[in-house]
Amino acid sequence: MKQINIKHIPSLHTNTLDSLNFYEQEINILKERLGEIASKNTGHEVSEGIEHFQNEFIIHAEKIDELKHAFHSNLQTLEAEILETTAYANEDSLEANEQLYNEYLMEETLLNELRHEFFRFAAKWM
Secondary structure, three states, X not given: OOEEEHHHOOOOHHHHHHHHHHHHHHHHHHHHHHHHXXXXXXXXXXXXXXXXXXXXHHHHHHXXXXXXXXXXXXXXXXXXXXXXHOOEEEHHHHHHHHHHHHHHHHHHHHHHHHHHHHHHHHHHHO
């Protein structure tokens, strides 16, 4: 099995985990704003929007938790391989790391789109 020197891989875990924590906090803030909108508006149209965003926030919060767990697990795997092989990690582990990072980038894109959609909704109903 091919091995790659770990120093050639950017250290994305810490930055990614920090970003995921930020997005988790942001979802909580958006939930609070959604609660304010719900308390000030009772119409059918706004209720549908509120339910939509509640569901989206739940889905994304769960995805963030999954990604955080996966990054922690991947980091432990890489660390164990590095200790075992003195600065090298298996190519499979590195590919898993890259796939995880791509999942993170997709989630980040979706969260940004959701945030913009929510801001348009909030501007209409606040």
